[in-house]
Amino acid sequence: MRKWLSSIICSCFVLTGCSVTIDPAAEDLNLTYYPETFNEWQQLQQQQEREKAQKEQEAEMVDEPKEGEELLYVALGDSLTRGIGDKEKRYGWTGRLADEMEKWPSVAHVELDNRGKNGRRSDQLLKLLKKGHYDEQLVEADLLSISIGGNDVMKVIKKDLFQLSTTTPLEKELEKYRERYRDIVAYIRALNPDAPLIILGFYNPFTLITDEENDFNGIMDRFNAVMEAQAIEDVNACFVPVDDLFLTNDDLVYHTDYFHPNAQGYDNMTNRAIVSLQQCNIEAMSNGQIGFEEVMQSE
Numbered sequence: 001m002r003k004w005l006s007s008i009i010c011s012c013f014v015l016t017g018c019s020v021t022i023d024p025a026a027e028d029l030n031l032t033y034y035p036e037t038f039n040e041w042q043q044l045q046q047q048q049e050r051e052k053a054q055k056e057q058e059a060e061m062v063d064e065p066k067e068g069e070e071l072l073y074v075a076l077g078d079s080l081t082r083g084i085g086d087k088e089k090r091y092g093w094t095g096r097l098a099d100e101m102e103k104w105p106s107v108a109h110v111e112l113d114n115r116g117k118n119g120r121r122s123d124q125l126l127k128l129l130k131k132g133h134y135d136e137q138l139v140e141a142d143l144l145s146i147s148i149g150g151n152d153v154m155k156v157i158k159k160d161l162f163q164l165s166t167t168t169p170l171e172k173e174l175e176k177y178r179e180r181y182r183d184i185v186a187y188i189r190a191l192n193p194d195a196p197l198i199i200l201g202f203y204n205p206f207t208l209i210t211d212e213e214n215d216f217n218g219i220m221d222r223f224n225a226v227m228e229a230q231a232i233e234d235v236n237a238c239f240v241p242v243d244d245l246f247l248t249n250d251d252l253v254y255h256t257d258y259f260h261p262n263a264q265g266y267d268n269m270t271n272r273a274i275v276s277l278q279q280c281n282i283e284a285m286s287n288g289q290i291g292f293e294e295v296m297q298s299e
Contacts, residue, residue, distance in 0.1 A: 068108035069289050073098055074115065074137045076125060076188075077147035080200065080269075081116025085255030088263045091116075093200075094145060096270040104292035106283075113137050121151045122180040129187045138191040142289065145198035146184065149223055152177050170219045178226045185230055185237075196285040197237040198273065199227050203246040205259045238280035240273045 075081045075094040083092025090096055091114050098110040115134060125148055128134065138144070156173045188197070204220040224243060231239035245268045246253060246261070253265035261269065274292075283291035 068104075068106050069142070070108055071101070071110045071142040071290065072113065072137075072140050073101075073110050073143040073145070074113045074134070074141040075145045075147075076134065077116045077145070077200070078120040078149075078151055079116065079118040079260060080147040080150065080202065081114060081145070082118055083114075083116070083266065084118050085257065085260030085262050086266050090263075090266070092261070092266040093269040093273060096266060097273055100270060100274060101290070101292070104290070106289065106291040110143075113141075116147070119151055120148065121155060122148045122177055122184065123152075126180050126184050126187070129184060135191060138188055141192055141195050142286070143198070144188065144192065144195050145200060146188075147200040147202065148184070149177060149181070149227070150202045153220070153223065170216075171222075174219065174222055174226070177223065181226055181230060185234065189234070194236060196277075196282050196290065197231075197234060198277070199231045199237055199239045200269075200273070201227055201239065201241045201243060203243040205246065205254075207247050208249055208254070208258055236285045238276055238282065238285070240269075240276040242269050242272055245269065245272065 073094070075091075079085075080092060081094055083090065083095060086092045086095075090099070091112065094114055094116070095112060098112040101107050101110045115137070152173060153170065156169050159169075185197070201224040202220070204216050206216050220243065224241065228239040228241075231237040246265065249258070251264065251268075253261055253268060255262045255265075278292070
């Protein structure tokens with residue numbers, strides 16, 4: 001009997017000893033907090049509800065796709081459309097513009113179809129259009145852009161480099177360019193009369209050769225005037241001037257060839273395009289399909 005009682009006492013002592021020797025630090029790891037007052041209980045419940053609501057909101061932001069338009073942006077033109085000189089390989093200003101548009105509240109995604117080619121002239125682009133090379137893309141496009149004409153000028157300069165004491169050869173080319181440009185826009189509008197059309201002007205790279213005013217500045221202004229006049233005639237077109245962005249290379253905007261923009265130059269062109277689109281009221285042009293008013297106000 002005494003042996004049995006001794007065993008019970010020893011067992012109780014061992015069990016009691018186990019509860020005393022638990023490491024407090026280890027116990028705290030699994031400790032559940034129980035409020036001692038009703039106010040503390042309310043505060044705990046509210047905190048748990050806030051955390052639950054926050055987790056649900058974060059889950060919705062991750063899983064729910066952005067609402068907005070799926071846009072097809074078709075870019076036609078020359079090396080400025082292609083983005084020659086852009087070491088970041090973002091298709092110059094066209095790729096940057098597409099990226100920026102995806103930040104606008106009305107746009108969910110922009111698919112860029114870049115049809116630019118280095119060295120292309122307006123007569124070559126017009127031939128491609130008349131052959132129907134881009135018909136399908138033009139019909140489906142929600143946004144269009146053109147940059148063409150710089151190589152028309154360069155063709156004349158290369159041919160008559162030592163005979164350009166006057167601008168007569170360039171003036172003759174200007175009249176031909178005017179007709180071709182009208183035909184280019186007319187062909188595009190026959191297939192797609194409503195999509196906003198960005199008409200990009202060009203600049204005079206020869207300003208880097210000399211600080212003196214030269215006849216090229218005047219003739220370049222007249223080429224740009226042709227494009228701007230075409231944009232004015234078309235209610236859904238927007239002219240984007242860029243000549244003043246490349247008067248010098250003080251801000252390092254030129255590629256090492258001193259002819260094409262570099263990444264910084266294309267950044268500047270993109271910013272100018274966005275400002276011009278705002279001034280042209282692209283939201284009205286696109287019947288509300290493309291709008292960025294909220295973004296511009298928040299910046």
